[in-house]
Each structure stands twice: as structure tokens, then as C-alpha cells.
Amino acid sequence: MLANVNHIFYVIIWFQMASSNIRYGEGVTREIGMDLQNMGARNVCLMTDNNLSQLSPVEAVLESLVQNGVNYKVYDNVRVEPTDSSFKEAIAFAKKETFDIYVAVGGGSVIDTCKAANLYACHPDADFLDFVNAPIGKAKPITGVLKPLIAVPTTAGTGSETTGVAIFDFEKLKAKTGIASRAIKPTLGIVDPLHTLHMPERVAANSGFDVLCHALESYTALPYNMRSPCPPNPINRPAYQGSNPISDVWSRHALNVVAKYMKRAVNDAEDVKARSSMHLASVFAGIGFGNAGVHLCHGMSYPIAGNVKTYMAKGYNVDHPVVPHGLSVVLTSPAVFAFTASMCPERHLEAAEILGADVSNTKREDAGLLLADTLRQFLYDLKVEDGLSAVGYTKDDIPDLVRGTIPQERVTKLSPREHTEEDLTNLFEASLKLY
Amino acid sequence: MLANVNHIFYVIIWFQMASSNIRYGEGVTREIGMDLQNMGARNVCLMTDNNLSQLSPVEAVLESLVQNGVNYKVYDNVRVEPTDSSFKEAIAFAKKETFDIYVAVGGGSVIDTCKAANLYACHPDADFLDFVNAPIGKAKPITGVLKPLIAVPTTAGTGSETTGVAIFDFEKLKAKTGIASRAIKPTLGIVDPLHTLHMPERVAANSGFDVLCHALESYTALPYNMRSPCPPNPINRPAYQGSNPISDVWSRHALNVVAKYMKRAVNDAEDVKARSSMHLASVFAGIGFGNAGVHLCHGMSYPIAGNVKTYMAKGYNVDHPVVPHGLSVVLTSPAVFAFTASMCPERHLEAAEILGADVSNTKREDAGLLLADTLRQFLYDLKVEDGLSAVGYTKDDIPDLVRGTIPQERVTKLSPREHTEEDLTNLFEASLKLY
Numbered sequence: 045m046l047a048n049v050n051h052i053f054y055v056i057i058w059f060q061m062a063s064s065n066i067r068y069g070e071g072v073t074r075e076i077g078m079d080l081q082n083m084g085a086r087n088v089c090l091m092t093d094n095n096l097s098q099l100s101p102v103e104a105v106l107e108s109l110v111q112n113g114v115n116y117k118v119y120d121n122v123r124v125e126p127t128d129s130s131f132k133e134a135i136a137f138a139k140k141e142t143f144d145i146y147v148a149v150g151g152g153s154v155i156d157t158c159k160a161a162n163l164y165a166c167h168p169d170a171d172f173l174d175f176v177n178a179p180i181g182k183a184k185p186i187t188g189v190l191k192p193l194i195a196v197p198t199t200a201g202t203g204s205e206t207t208g209v210a211i212f213d214f215e216k217l218k219a220k221t222g223i224a225s226r227a228i229k230p231t232l233g234i235v236d237p238l239h240t241l242h243m244p245e246r247v248a249a250n251s252g253f254d255v256l257c258h259a260l261e262s263y264t265a266l267p268y269n270m271r272s273p274c275p276p277n278p279i280n281r282p283a284y285q286g287s288n289p290i291s292d293v294w295s296r297h298a299l300n301v302v303a304k305y306m307k308r309a310v311n312d313a314e315d316v317k318a319r320s321s322m323h324l325a326s327v328f329a330g331i332g333f334g335n336a337g338v339h340l341c342h343g344m345s346y347p348i349a350g351n352v353k354t355y356m357a358k359g360y361n362v363d364h365p366v367v368p369h370g371l372s373v374v375l376t377s378p379a380v381f382a383f384t385a386s387m388c389p390e391r392h393l394e395a396a397e398i399l400g401a402d403v404s405n406t407k408r409e410d411a412g413l414l415l416a417d418t419l420r421q422f423l424y425d426l427k428v429e430d431g432l433s434a435v436g437y438t439k440d441d442i443p444d445l446v447r448g449t450i451p452q453e454r455v456t457k458l459s460p461r462e463h464t465e466e467d468l469t470n471l472f473e474a475s476l477k478l479y
Numbered sequence: 480m481l482a483n484v485n486h487i488f489y490v491i492i493w494f495q496m497a498s499s500n501i502r503y504g505e506g507v508t509r510e511i512g513m514d515l516q517n518m519g520a521r522n523v524c525l526m527t528d529n530n531l532s533q534l535s536p537v538e539a540v541l542e543s544l545v546q547n548g549v550n551y552k553v554y555d556n557v558r559v560e561p562t563d564s565s566f567k568e569a570i571a572f573a574k575k576e577t578f579d580i581y582v583a584v585g586g587g588s589v590i591d592t593c594k595a596a597n598l599y600a601c602h603p604d605a606d607f608l609d610f611v612n613a614p615i616g617k618a619k620p621i622t623g624v625l626k627p628l629i630a631v632p633t634t635a636g637t638g639s640e641t642t643g644v645a646i647f648d649f650e651k652l653k654a655k656t657g658i659a660s661r662a663i664k665p666t667l668g669i670v671d672p673l674h675t676l677h678m679p680e681r682v683a684a685n686s687g688f689d690v691l692c693h694a695l696e697s698y699t700a701l702p703y704n705m706r707s708p709c710p711p712n713p714i715n716r717p718a719y720q721g722s723n724p725i726s727d728v729w730s731r732h733a734l735n736v737v738a739k740y741m742k743r744a745v746n747d748a749e750d751v752k753a754r755s756s757m758h759l760a761s762v763f764a765g766i767g768f769g770n771a772g773v774h775l776c777h778g779m780s781y782p783i784a785g786n787v788k789t790y791m792a793k794g795y796n797v798d799h800p801v802v803p804h805g806l807s808v809v810l811t812s813p814a815v816f817a818f819t820a821s822m823c824p825e826r827h828l829e830a831a832e833i834l835g836a837d838v839s840n841t842k843r844e845d846a847g848l849l850l851a852d853t854l855r856q857f858l859y860d861l862k863v864e865d866g867l868s869a870v871g872y873t874k875d876d877i878p879d880l881v882r883g884t885i886p887q888e889r890v891t892k893l894s895p896r897e898h899t900e901e902d903l904t905n906l907f908e909a910s911l912k913l914y
Contacts, residue, residue: 067713075713082714278502278510279517289759293732324724 066206066327068235070320073104073196076234077112080145083192088116089143091134091158092150093124095361101198101239102149117141122150122157125349125366127213131160132172138165146193148230151251152202152369155195156210159228163210166190175223177454180214186227195230198239199251200309200319201326202369203258205233211369213350219448220346235327237320241313246359248313249426250370252306252322255298257373258329262336263287263295264384264391265458284337284458291336294328299398301325310426340380340463343456344471345372347448348432355436367435374423375432378416379474383467385412387460424479431477442472500667501641501762505755508539508631508671512547515580518627523551524578526569526593527585528559530796536633536674537584552576557585557592560784560801561647566595567607573600581628583665586686587637587804590630591645594663598645601625610658612889615649621662630665633674634686635744635754636761637804638693640668648785654883655781670762672755676748681794683748684861685805687741687757690733692808693764696773698722698730699819699826700893703771719772719893726771729763734833736760745861775815775898778891779906780807782883783867790871802870809858810867813851814909818902820847822895855913866912877907 067075080088088109096102097120109116119137123130138146138161148158164170167188173181195205204210208229211222243251268286287295301321308318349372352365360368385392389411396415397403399422406414429435437445446468449456456463463471502510515523523544531537532555544551554572558565573581573596583593599605602623608616630640639645643664646657678686703721722730736756743753784807787800795801820827824846831850832838834857841849864870872880881903884891891898898906 075711078712078714082712276510277513277517279513293728297728 065232066235067232068237068324068327070238070316071236072234073101073236073239074108076105076147076194076196077108077110077114079194079232079234080109080114080147081112083145085114085145087141087143088114088145088147089119089138089141089158089161090116090147090149091119091122091161092148092154093122094120096120096150096154096198099242101196101236101242104236104239105147105149105196116147117143119161122154123364124151124153124360124362125213125369126153126157126211127215128172129215131157131210131212134158134161135164135172138162139168144191146191147196148193149196149198151197151199151247152204152211152254155197155202155204155230156212156222158193158195159204159210159230160212160223162190162193163223163228175225176214177221177224179451180217180219180221181223186225190227192231193228194232194234196234196236196239197323197326199243199247199326200240200255200322201251202254203326203329205230205235206327206329218347218350218444219451220350221451224454233327235323237316237323240309240319240323241316243313243319244359245310245313246357247368248319248322249310249428250368250374251326252302252310252370253374253428254370255322255326255329256302256306257341257370257377258338259295259298259302260377260381260395261338261341261458262291262329263299263395264381264388264460265336265339266460268336271458284455285335286458287336295336296394296398298325298328299395301328303399307426337458338455339459340384340456340471341373341377343452343459344376344380344445344449344468345369346452347445348372348375348435348437350448351437351441351444353436371429371435374428375435375478376471376475378419378423378478379471381419382412382416382474383463383471384459384461385415420478428478430479431475432472433476437476439473439476442469445472501670502667503670503672503759503762505673505751506671507669508536508674509543511540511582511629511631511669512543512545512549514629514667514669515544515549515582516547518580520549520580522576522578523549523580523582524554524573524576524593524596525551525582525584526554526557526596527583527589528557529555531555531585531589531633534677536631536671536677539671539674540582540584540631551582552578554596557589558799559586559588559795559797560804561588561592562650563607563647564650566592566645566647569593569596570599570607573597574603579626581626582631583628584631584633586632586634586682587639587646590632590637590639590665591647591657593628593630594639594645594665595647595658597625597628598658598663610660611649612656612659614886615652615654615656616658621660625662627666628663629667629669631669631671631674632758632761634678634682634761635675635690635757636686636764637689638761638764640665640670641762641764653782653785653879654886655785656886659889668762670758672751672758675744675754675758676751678748678754679794680745680748681792682803683754683757684745684863685803686761687737687745687805688809688863689805690757690761690764691737691741692776692805692812693773694730694733694737695812695816695830696776696893697726697764697771698734698830699816699823699895700771700774701895706893719890720770721893722771730771731829731833733760733763734830736763738834742861772893773890774894775819775891775906776808776812778887778894779811779815779880779884779903780804781887782880783807783810783870783872785883786872786876786879788871806864806870809863810870810913811906811910813854813858813913814906816854817847817851817909818898818906819894819896820850859914863913865914866910867907868911872911874908874911877904880907
């Protein structure tokens with residue numbers, strides 16, 4: 045009947061966007077009590093972290109709950125950059141009572157922790173590893189019905205309010221992994237840019253780098269029609285399918301927003317226009333190009349964060365060493381895009397141009413170097429630490445970092461360029477020092 | 480706590496995009512049997528119209544059903560440009576058996592009819608007007624659970640595979656109205672551009688005009704932060720909320736696609752690149768800017784179609800007079816955009832530029848005239864009938880046309896410029912002849 049079709053463009057917009065009930069607006073948080081009333085809430089579980097519990101985003105939410113007579117309990121012990129242990133603590137809290145709706149107020153760590161709490165409280169007999177991605181977990185399909193979850197992101201950001209993904213550090217293996225299922229996608233995302241005005245400067249920078257790399261990686265990911273295998277049965281297809289015409293529109297748009305507003309947003313907490321633009325751009329990551337996937341920067345970020353030794357992140361009020369997610373992702377970006385450029389030089393040139401480079405005299409074979417230099421300058425201007433060595437790594441750590449990247453195949457396989465362990469080694473080495 | 484917020488940007492992305500499980504690809508139809516198997520289908524109701532039942536899109540679907548051992552029955556009596564009577568016939572068919580999944584293969588008429596059949600078969604005790612929009616119907620909330628519905632659009636297109644809207648002609652009142660609820664949004668849209676290769680030239684033109692006007696109207700609709708009232712309770716907010724940053728990205732993108740590909744698509748049924756681009760652009764309407772809304776072209780189209788006298792649409796193999804939807808929408812577009820331009824001249828200029836006009840010497844106050852002229856030329860090049868008079872209307876019909884527009888407030892209120900009955904009269908008059 046039909047010609048050989050080897051490029052089914054599987055846009056799981058449902059997975060990425062469906063149920064992405066996103067409400068965006070300055071001050072829109074004050075409606076959350078009405079939403080909860082409309083949803084018939086009797087006992088709400090509000091999750092946040094220690095810092096935010098004292099700040100106005102949480103205050104605003106609580107005010108709305110009280111005004112609307114909504115009953116709730118607060119868990120404010122979410123660990124920034126969660127681990128399996130911190131997930132389990134939150135799960136234990138959720139299991140202690142009968143909550144009918146969850147509200148997560150915070151960054152990706154809070155939203156992800158809350159997703160996990162909801163999931164396992166609704167599957168009381170499940171083992172923790174049942175729903176965790178293979179090969180670390182059993183990746184069982186989620187059959188039970190979860191409670192509704194409202195996500196209120198306060199960073200700009202991970203886009204976690206739009207995804208069915210919850211990432212954590214599996215301490216025993218020093219490996220980042222996660223749970224990925226549309227069943228854990230939040231029911232509603234309340235994206236209130238006023239919350240981002242409270243982000244400390246480094247949090248604004250690092251969450252902005254997550255948006256930047258999301259966009260760059262999705263734009264340069266292996267195209268959807270070059271990905272293999274192509275499982276004939278739709279049910280076996282991966283959520284991340286490569287760059288596609290829909291995601292491309294959003295990747296470029298997000299890059300434009302970053303180029304125009306990120307520095308302003310980082311440098312001036314009261315620049316509402318800049319901070320709200322970055323907040324909206326982080327939503328694009330989830331609704332727009334999340335289905336394309338990310339690749340090497342994210343894949344390599346997992347051991348960079350997971351193997352942290354003593355580095356105490358500047359600007360974060362936490363009592364444990366941490367390399368914040370956005371920082372762990374962006375540190376390798378100059379090296380990565382110098383490496384990948386040969387596979388789609390036009391896209392790398394276009395990205396460089398959007399980020400402010402003059403491409404008029406650049407040959408295609410120099411696209412990677414140009415984008416790498418543009419990124420390096422961007423990172424320097426935004427005071428990013430001078431490479432992996434500045435967050436505690438030396439050349440001797442590289443074998444571990446490479447070993448920690450190999451299992452992240454779910455994302456690294458979207459790299460437009462195949463890579464060996466030797467390539468990964470070189471990329472980590474090239475990222476030891478940036479400037 | 481917060482400054483006066485009068486511009487909550489209510490992006491019901493959930494309503495517009497959620498459950499918009501869109502799979503796009505050449506030949507992707509052949510998987511539908513696997514989807515139905517995965518969904519456990521025991522008795523599928525396949526709906527289409529008389530013409531399509533003999534053509535390859537339906538053949539392709541049936542082939543896949545047979546290959547995968549899926550049991551089904553076919554209803555091929557869908558009326559192109561449905562009425563309440565034709566909806567009821569389809570509903571009666573659906574009620575006769577216990578269908579567990581619906582498959583609609585066709586244009587907007589087929590998909591909308593199938594949505595209605597599913598809805599009322601699952602609410603056997605409901606009156607037809609229970610779920611129809613007020614004031615014609617009772618607009619009751621839909622509380623029952625519908626069966627899954629897979630929509631396979633064969634035109635490019637209404638975007639109906641992505642929306643919770645089903646439009647029909649209420650014959651007694653000669654008024655178009657509909658059912659609008661996220662409950663009737665299709666579960667899965669299989670967007671296979673190979674189907675559009677079968678569209679007759681006039682069908683390609685008219686469905687393309689729907690995409691064009693969707694995009695123009697959404698781009699120029701009253702901005703989200705200027706719409707009123709702003710119901711404080713989210714549950715009372717309208718689906719159509721005005722132009723917003725998300726919809727703008729898609730409106731512009733769809734306009735660009737129309738400008739680049741529509742003429743090619745209309746003039747050459749084998750131009751796969753052009754036809755598939757237009758097919759994807761029609762999906763954008765639903766997922767991207769549907770939540771912005773449409774306004775005067777669509778509002779005025781309803782009586783233009785509903786009051787048809789004897790006009791037999793060229794290129795349509797139907798046995799009744801009909802002004803195809805896309806045609807009924809585009810005939811007033813030059814007059815409408817000349818009228819609305821004063822409220823957002825930059826957007827009108829930008830639209831004209833995208834559609835190929837030279838805007839370098841155009842003053843803002845001439846934006847409307849320029850866009851109107853650009854549209855007129857575009858319509859002329861695509862052999863659109865010379866205005867309302869060419870589809871059977873005279874000046875004497877205008878009071879009826881105006882009267883038929885007034886109840887379409889759900890859409891006309893999104894016009895960026897307020898309008899009186901006299902304004903509507905002038906717009907219809909100006910549309911009697913285009914060239």
C-alpha cells in the first residue's frame with residue numbers, strides 16, 4: 045500500500061503536553077485555593093523545601109488555601125537535588141495520612157519529590173525500585189490511579205511541572221536515574237513569574253542554564269527520522285524521539301528568549317519582564333521540545349552531580365555538597381557542541397547566531413568552535429565556575445565520570461554524533477577548565 | 480500581597496493540547512490497528528462520509544484493522560457540513576450497538592459527527608440540546624465517561640482532531656452552533672499527510688483557508704490581558720482567551736507555512752512536501768493557537784454557511800447546497816482585517832509581510848488596507864469565488880446574515896475591535912464582491 049516508511053514522526057504531544065494544564069500569570073498563585081476547592085480537596089499535602097517554607101511563594105499558596113478553607117499539611121523537608129533516601133522520606137510522610145491532592149511549591153527537586161510521594165503513596169505495596177527506570181529499577185508500568193498534583197515552580201527552570209519525569213540520585217551507585225511515566229505528570233502547573241523574583245542570583249543562573257541546554261540539546265538532537273530502532277508498535281516507542289518540526293519551533297524560541305533575557309534576569313531580581321520571560325521559556329522546554337529529548341550535556345551531568353565530593357554550591361542555602369543541576373549540565377556544553385557540530389553544522393551556527401555571535405564569515409566546519417566560544421563567553425559573563433575542576437574534579441576522576449555516563453543511554457543515544465568511551469573521556473577532559 | 484492583577488494569562492494548554500496525542504507521519508495510518516489492539520478494542524465504530532468510504536484513507540484504516548484482527552462496523556453517512564439531523568442519525572447508529580472505540584476518518588464534518596455520536600451514545604438518557612452551547616442548548620457539563628476516539632483527518636484542515644469542539648448547523652434556526660467540552664476531545668489524532676494527497680483541489684483550497692483564517696484571527700484576537708470579564712474562579716473561564724505569547728508563536732508559524740506552501744498544495748496534489756506541511760499546519764491551529772480563539776471571520780461564517788440557498792460548492796461531491804466552512808470563513812477576510820487593523824496595526828502589517836506584501840513604505844494607518852489587498856490577491860490567485868454574491872447572497876440577505884452573527888458572541892467577542900450591528904452590516908456589504 046505505501047512506500048517504505050522509515051521515518052514515522054512520533055510526536056507524543058500527548059505525553060509531553062497532554063494534561064499540561066499550565067496557567068501562567070503574575071499573581072496567579074492566589075487562585076490555587078479555588079482550584080483545590082473546585083477539585084473537592086479535603087486534605088492537601090503541600091511539599092516544599094526548608095528555604096522556601098519561609099518565603100512568599102509558599103506564603104502566597106498558604107494564604108490562598110486558608111482563604112478558601114482548604115485543609116492541608118506541610119512537608120518542608122525536600123532535599124535540594126534529591127536522592128532515593130530523600131524521596132523515601134517524603135513518601136513516608138505521604139503514606140502517613142490520606143491526602144487527596146498534592147501541591148508542590150519549589151524547583152525541580154520539590155516537584156520531582158512530590159511526584160514520587162504521590163506515586164508511591166498510591167501504590168502502598170510497591171517496592172521503591174518497581175517504577176524506577178531500568179536498568180537500575182524494574183520500570184514496571186504504573187497501573188494505579190494517582191491523586192491530582194498541582195506544581196508551582198519557583199525556578200526558571202526545569203519544566204518539571206510539564207513532564208512525567210522525576211529524577212533522583214541513587215546514592216548506592218552514585219548514579220542519577222529516575223521515574224518516567226505520563227502517569228506522574230502534574231495535573232496543573234501554576235506558573236507565576238512573581239515567584240521567580242525570589243530566586244537568588246545563582247539559582248536564577250543555574251536554572252537558566254537548564255533552559256539553555258534543554259533548548260540547545262533538543263535542537264541538535266538526532267532527528268526523529270534518523271532514530272533507531274523504530275518499534276512498529278506505538279506502545280513501545282520512547283518518549284524522547286529526536287528533533288522534530290514541532291520541537292524545533294520551541295527550541296529556537298526558547299534560545300531567543302535566553303539570548304534576550306537571561307543576563308538581565310540573573311543580574312536583576314526585580315527585572316520582572318526578564319524573569320517572567322525566562323519562567324515562560326522553562327515551560328516551553330516541557331511543552332515544546334521535551335519530546336525531542338536531550339543528549340550529552342544532560343547525560344554527562346548525572347555523574348557530575350552524583351559524584352560531588354565537597355563542593356558547596358555558591359548561593360544555595362543547603363547543608364550538603366551539591367553541584368546544582370543546571371550547573372552540572374552547562375559545564376560540558378562548550379566541549380559537547382564543539383563535538384556534535386559536524387553532524388548538523390547549520391543548527392549549531394544558527395544557535396550561535398541566536399546567542400549573539402557574528403556568523404557572517406564562519407565556515408560550516410567551524411560551527412562547533414564558534415558555538416563553543418559563544419557559550420564560553422556567555423558562561424564567563426554569567427560568572428560560571430571555571431570548569432569541572434572548579435567544582436572539585438580532577439583528571440583522575442574522569443574514568444568514574446565516564447562510567448557514570450554510560451548508563452544514561454536513555455538520553456545520550458539522542459546525541460547526533462555517536463560517541464565512544466574515549467570520546468566521553470575527551471569531553472570531560474576538555475571541560476576541566478573553561479576559560 | 481500582590482499588585483492589582485488584571486491580566487491573568489489563562490493558558491488552558493490542557494484544554495487545547497492535552498490529550499492531543501498527535502502522531503504525525505507519512506503512512507502512519509497503518510499502525511491504527513495496533514493502537515486499537517493496544518487499547519483492547521472489541522467493537523470499533525468507524526465513521527466516514529460517502530466519498531471517502533471508497534478512497535484510500537479509509538482503505539488504509541480498514542486494512543490495518545483487518546490485519547490486526549480488530550472487529551468493526553462502518554457508518555459512512557456523515558453529512559459534509561453537518562446538521563443537528565445528521566448528527567442525530569449518526570448518534571442513532573452508535574446507540575444501536577455497544578461500541579468501545581470510535582474511529583473518525585475524514586474532514587472536520589466526520590470528526591465532529593463522530594464526537595457527537597460518542598458523546599450521546601454514552602449518555603443515552605440525555606436530550607440532544609443538553610450539551611449544546613447556550614443559548615441554543617443547555618450547555619450542561621458532561622459527566623459521563625466517553626469511549627476513546629481516534630481521529631484521522633483527511634483535510635488540511637480544521638484541526639478538529641485536537642479540539643473538544645463539534646460544530647453543526649441547527650436547521651430550525653439556520654444557525655451554526657456546537658458542543659464545546661474537553662470531554663469530547665479525541666484521544667488520539669493520526670495525522671497522515673498521505674491522506675491529503677487525495678483532497679480534490681477545491682477541498683485543499685477551502686481547508687487551507689480555514690488554516691489561514693485560524694492563524695490570522697488568533698494572531699489579531701483581543702489580547703488575553705485585555706479580555707473581560709476575568710472570572711476569578713478558574714472554572715468559569717472561557718476556552719478562548721485571546722492572543723497570548725504561546726499562541727502567537729504558532730499563529731505566526733502557521734502563517735509562514737501557508738505563505739510558503741498553500742498555493743503549491745492546492746495546485747499540485749502530488750506535492751507531498753506542500754500538502755504535508757499544510758496538514759501539519761492545521762494541527763498547529765488546534766494545539767498552538769486554538770486557545771487564543773477566532774473572531775469575526777469565523778463568527779460571520781456561521782450564517783454564511785447556515786443560510787445557503789442553492790449554491791452547490793465546486794469540487795464537492797455532495798447532493799445538497801453547501802458553502803464549505805473554509806470558504807465561508809475566508810470570503811469576509813479582506814473586509815474584516817481592514818476593519819480590525821486599527822487596534823493592532825503592527826500585527827496586521829506583520830501578517831501582510833508574511834503573506835508576501837512589501838511593507839517597507841506602509842504607514843501604520845494603512846496596515847488594514849494592505850493586509851486586505853494582500854488577502855484579496857491571494858484569494859484571486861487561488862480562484863476563490865468573487866465574494867458573497869458568487870455564493871448566492873445579495874444585499875437583501877444582509878440583515879439575516881447580521882442576525883445570524885449576533886449569537887456567535889463566543890467567538891466575535893474576541894475581535895480586537897468592538898463592533899455594532901451597523902459595522903457587521905458594512906462588513907457583509909463589503910464582502911459581496913471581492914475583486
